[in-house]
Amino acid sequence: MxxxxxxxxxxxxxxxxxxxxxxxxxxxxxxxxxxxxxxxxxxxxxxxxxxxxxxxxxxxxxxxxxxxxxxxxxxxxxxxxxxxxxxxxxxxxxxxxxxxxxxxxxxxxxxxxxxxxxxxxxxxxxxxxxxxxxxxxxxxxxxxxxxxxxxxxxxxxxxxxxxxxxxxxxxxxxxxxxxxxxxxxxxxxxxxxxxxxxxxxxxxxxQHKGNLIGSPPSTLARAIAAIRRGPGSFMTMMRRHVFQLAAHTEYLTDQARNDVARIGAGLRGGIARRTHALRCPGLKRQTELENVLFRFWFMIG
Missing domain, CATH: 3.90.550.10 (Spore Coat Polysaccharide Biosynthesis Protein SpsA; Chain A)
Structure with missing residues (x-):
C-alpha cells in the first residue's frame, strides 16, 4: 500500500x-x-x-x-x-x-x-x-x-x-x-x-498567491530569481544541510562522507579550502549560468 x-x-x-x-x-x-x-x-x-x-x-x-x-x-x-x-x-x-x-x-x-x-x-x-x-x-x-x-x-x-x-x-x-x-x-x-x-x-x-514556493517557467527565470534572492539564504541552508549530514555520517556512502568533509572544510575555511571544495566531482547545478553564480556565492558566502 x-x-x-x-x-x-x-x-x-x-x-x-x-x-x-x-x-x-x-x-x-x-x-x-x-x-x-x-x-x-x-x-x-x-x-x-x-x-x-x-x-x-x-x-x-x-x-x-x-x-x-x-x-x-x-x-x-x-x-x-x-x-x-x-x-x-x-x-x-x-x-x-x-x-x-x-x-x-x-x-x-x-x-x-x-x-x-x-x-x-x-x-x-x-x-x-x-x-x-x-x-x-x-x-x-x-x-x-x-x-x-x-x-x-x-x-x-x-x-x-x-x-x-x-x-x-x-x-x-x-x-x-x-x-x-x-x-x-x-x-x-x-x-x-x-x-x-x-x-x-x-x-x-x-500557481497562486498562496504558494509556499512556486515554480519558475524557465532556467533563465530560475537563475534571475536566485540572483534576486542573493547568497545569504542559499549559503545558510547549504551549511545547515552539510553540517547535518556531517553529524550522521554513519548512514552515508564512503564517497559522500569524503565529499561532506571536503565541502564542510571549504565552508569553514578560506579561499584555498573553498577552491578545493569546488573541485569536488559533481558539485554543480543544472546549467552553466547557474554554476557561475553558485561558484561565486560559495567563494564569498
Missing part, C-alpha cells in the same frame, strides 16, 4: 479538488495520513467529512495534528506515521493529481528491490483555476550527490519514496529551515539511493 502524506494549513479553498483527485486514482491501493498545521479556516472540517465518506481505515489524522510546525517539518513528521506502508507519497493541499500518478510511481519503483529509490515526475503548471497548462522544467543532468546540495530538482508534490528511502529520511532529522523534498533528495543521494525522474507530468501544480 502507498501512504499519501498530506500536510494541511488553511487550505479550504482548494482542498476538496485535491481530495477528489485521490479518489480518482487508477491505483486504488492507497491510504491517506494527514496532519493539520494549525488551520483557522474550514480545513479540518473538510478532512473530517472526507474521512467519514471513505472510512477511517483509508484516512486518518496523524498524532500531533494541529500544532504549527511549518510546512517542511509538518511533512517530515508524517513519515513515522506511515512506517508500515511500502511507499509514501507527499501531497500538497492545493494541487490536483492526474489519475495515473500513483500507478506511474509504483511502476517507477517496481525494480528497486532493497535499494532506496525516490520517484518524482514533471508537472503541469496551471493557474488557480487549473487553466493554461505549461510543462515544468525537465532536469538535464543526472541527479545525485553532491549535486543535490547545490540545487533541488525534485518536485515534492510528485514525490513517492519506497520504504528503504523513507526509512533513510526518517533517520536523519531535517535541519532548521529546510524543505522536505530537498532534504529527502539530499539524504537519499548521500546514502547511495537512486532518484527516478518520470518525464511525463502527473500533477496539476496550481
Amino acid at each position: 502507498i501512504a499519501i502524506l498530506l500536510s494541511t494549513y488553511n487550505g479550504a479553498r482548494f482542498l476538496a479538488e485535491q481530495l477528489d483527485s485521490f479518489e480518482q486514482q487508477t491505483d486504488r491501493d492507497w491510504c491517506l495520513v494527514w496532519r493539520d498545521d494549525g488551520s483557522t479556516d474550514d480545513t479540518r472540517t473538510i478532512m473530517y467529512d472526507f474521512t467519514a465518506r471513505i472510512g477511517e481505515m483509508r484516512c486518518r489524522e496523524a498524532a500531533g495534528s494541529g500544532v504549527h510546525l511549518g510546512a517542511a517539518q509538518s511533512f517530515l513528521a508524517l513519515l513515522p506515521e506511515a512506517a508500515d506502508a511500502e511507499a509514501v507519497a507527499f501531497a500538497d493541499q492545493d494541487d490536483v493529481w492526474l489519475p495515473d500518478k500513483l500507478a506511474r510511481a509504483r511502476h517507477g519503483l517496481a525494480s528497486a528491490g532493497n535499494r532506496a529509490v525516490l520517484y518524482c515526475a514533471r508537472q503541469y503548471l496551471v493557474d488557480e483555476h487549473l487553466q493554461g497548462r505549461r510543462l515544468s522544467i525537465l532536469s538535464g543532468n543526472q541527479p545525485g550527490f553532491p549535486a543535490s546540495l547545490t540545487q533541488n530538482i525534485v518536485h515534492g508534490n510528485t514525490m513517492v519514496m519506497n520504504r528503504a528511502a523513507a526509512n533513510l529520511v526518517s533517520r536523519i532529522p531535517g535541519p532548521l529551515g529546510t524543505v522536505h523534498d530537498w532534504w529527502s533528495y539530499i539524504v537519499i543521494t548521500a546514502c547511495g539511493g537512486e532518484v527516478v525522474i518520470d518525464p511525463k507530468p502527473v500533477v496539476l501544480y496550481r
Whole structure:
C-alpha cells in the first residue's frame, strides 16, 4: 500500500479538488495520513467529512495534528506515521493529481528491490483555476550527490519514496529551515539511493498567491530569481544541510562522507579550502549560468 502524506494549513479553498483527485486514482491501493498545521479556516472540517465518506481505515489524522510546525517539518513528521506502508507519497493541499500518478510511481519503483529509490515526475503548471497548462522544467543532468546540495530538482508534490528511502529520511532529522523534498533528495543521494525522474507530468501544480514556493517557467527565470534572492539564504541552508549530514555520517556512502568533509572544510575555511571544495566531482547545478553564480556565492558566502 502507498501512504499519501498530506500536510494541511488553511487550505479550504482548494482542498476538496485535491481530495477528489485521490479518489480518482487508477491505483486504488492507497491510504491517506494527514496532519493539520494549525488551520483557522474550514480545513479540518473538510478532512473530517472526507474521512467519514471513505472510512477511517483509508484516512486518518496523524498524532500531533494541529500544532504549527511549518510546512517542511509538518511533512517530515508524517513519515513515522506511515512506517508500515511500502511507499509514501507527499501531497500538497492545493494541487490536483492526474489519475495515473500513483500507478506511474509504483511502476517507477517496481525494480528497486532493497535499494532506496525516490520517484518524482514533471508537472503541469496551471493557474488557480487549473487553466493554461505549461510543462515544468525537465532536469538535464543526472541527479545525485553532491549535486543535490547545490540545487533541488525534485518536485515534492510528485514525490513517492519506497520504504528503504523513507526509512533513510526518517533517520536523519531535517535541519532548521529546510524543505522536505530537498532534504529527502539530499539524504537519499548521500546514502547511495537512486532518484527516478518520470518525464511525463502527473500533477496539476496550481500557481497562486498562496504558494509556499512556486515554480519558475524557465532556467533563465530560475537563475534571475536566485540572483534576486542573493547568497545569504542559499549559503545558510547549504551549511545547515552539510553540517547535518556531517553529524550522521554513519548512514552515508564512503564517497559522500569524503565529499561532506571536503565541502564542510571549504565552508569553514578560506579561499584555498573553498577552491578545493569546488573541485569536488559533481558539485554543480543544472546549467552553466547557474554554476557561475553558485561558484561565486560559495567563494564569498
